Amino acid sequence: MSRFNSYINTASHLIKNYKGETPFAIFLRTYFGANKKYGSRDRKQIASLCYNYFRTGHVAADEPIENRILLGNFLCETAPSDLMESLASEWNKIIDQPIDKKISAINNAINIQDIFPFKEELSNGIDPELFCRSYLIQPDLFLRIRPKTRIGFLKKLEKxxxxHTILDEDCLVLPNTSKVEEHFILDKEIIVQDYNSQKVFDHLRTDNIINQTMHTAVWDCCAASGGKSILLMDLFNHKIDLTVSDIRPSIILNLHQRFKKAGIKSYNYFISDIEKAGFQHPIAETDIIVCDAPCTGSGTWGRTPEQLHYFNKETIESFSDRQKKIASNVIPYLKKDGLFIYITCSVFKKENEEVANSLMKDFDLELLQMEILKGYDKKADSMFVTIFRKK
Structure with missing residues (x-):
């Protein structure tokens, strides 16, 4: 058996034994840790074969896994390789061609829209064809430059x-494999933050809200890793009274450590299940509530394509119910004329427009923004943001 056949067989073995219970990256690391015979080049090739298989989603679902692995490699890779020359030499000759020519080469035997079989669930404004094609391309790495570090950071970047490409004043894009932690101080100088995640508060800039308010009370009610809170601190030049909360104590502990690196010293926090009615908030009312709600994460599956394979459509409804409960429980803590910012990294309308419309029906809210931030044309994540003002 050739080395390349061995790669295909190992990738097939891994895919068959992976059940989607943990991120595939962790599953791979565990496997290679227990099987020391694989060198660095072997691990890289096998991992690439697996991820290319996952990137094709539900295309050619009836084909044997080995065939689908080779097909995934053909559709996702853009440079000839010894593996493809050995196992599919005709495909290797045109692997650098546009995707339509590749599909023609296999006699149009596949439909690209089979990658993502939940098209009827997509939010308004998402192009299903372009969205599916984006799965075949690995997303980029995006960085946000922290305020007051720009000059020093750019000197380090040059060295x-x-x-890289500078997209705007404080956003950079780099290849996904860039080892930025070897050159920069994460969270202090730069934040690893997707392009659209950096854009969710743009309305605050355009509406001049940032310059009109001093020491605004802000509650990030589903804080998670704290990326949105750090962004708000930077936008408001630290002139906000920040409160963060999450249901998980471990998340709050990690957030403390990240805030320390980011130079954020003054903030409040509490641990609570805000999905349950009657939870206790330590502050009576607040000016801005950010609800980056738990969701399917479907707008980020380009980074973790294995999730597409193991996704159960029924969970969309359960997430939508949770999101409505959380939003409905926190909105009463918003001051009159305060802002409620609802965010998901989902592409499903039941988590996005339907939740927003439900909130408008149940509460006295003025809609300021409702938008899908499309990432599939930027090698970025797709997100949804809605901003309401409480009347």
Whole structure:
């Protein structure tokens, strides 16, 4: 058996034994840790085969896994390789061609829209064809430059000689494999933050809200890793009274450590299940509530394509119910004329527009923004943001 056949067989074995219970990256690390015979080049090739298989979603679902692995490699890779030359030489000759030519080469035997079989669930404004095609391309790495670090960071960036593009004043895009932690101080100088995640508060800039308010009370009610809170602190030049909360004590502990690195010293926090009615908030009312709600994460599956394979459509409804409960429980803590910012990294309308419309029906809210932030044309995540003002 050739080395390349061995790669295919190992990838097939991994895929068959993976059940989606943990991130595939962790599953791979565990497997290679227990099987020391694989060198660095072997691990990289096998991992690439697996991820290319997952990127094709539900295309050619009836084909044997080995065939689908090779197909995934053909559709996702853009440069000839010894593996493809050995196992599919005709495909290797045109692997650098546009996706439509590749599909023609296999006699149009596949429909690209089979990658994502939940098209009827997509939010308004998402192009299903372009969204499906984006799965075949690995998303980029996006960085946000922290305020007051720009000059020093750019000097380091020049010295590091990393391939990059500056998208705007404080956003950079780099290849996904860039080792930025080897050159920069994460959270202090830069934040690893997706392009659209950096854009969710743009309305606050355009509506001049940032410059009109001083020491605004802000509650990030589903704080998680704290990326949105750090962004708000930077936008408001630390002139906010910040409160963060989450249901998980471990998350709050990690958040403390991240805030320390980010230079955020003054903030309040509490641990609570805000999905349950009657939870206790330590502050009576607040000016801005950010609800980056628990969701399917379907707008980020380009980074973790294995999730598409193991996704159960029925969970969309359960997430939508949770989101409505959380939002309905926290909105009463919003001051009159205060802002409620609802965010998901989902592409499903039941988690997005339907939740927003339900909130408008149940509460006296003025809609300021409702928008899908499309990432599939930018090699970025897709997100949804709605901003309400309480009347």
């Amino acid at each position: 590091a000689n990393l391939d």
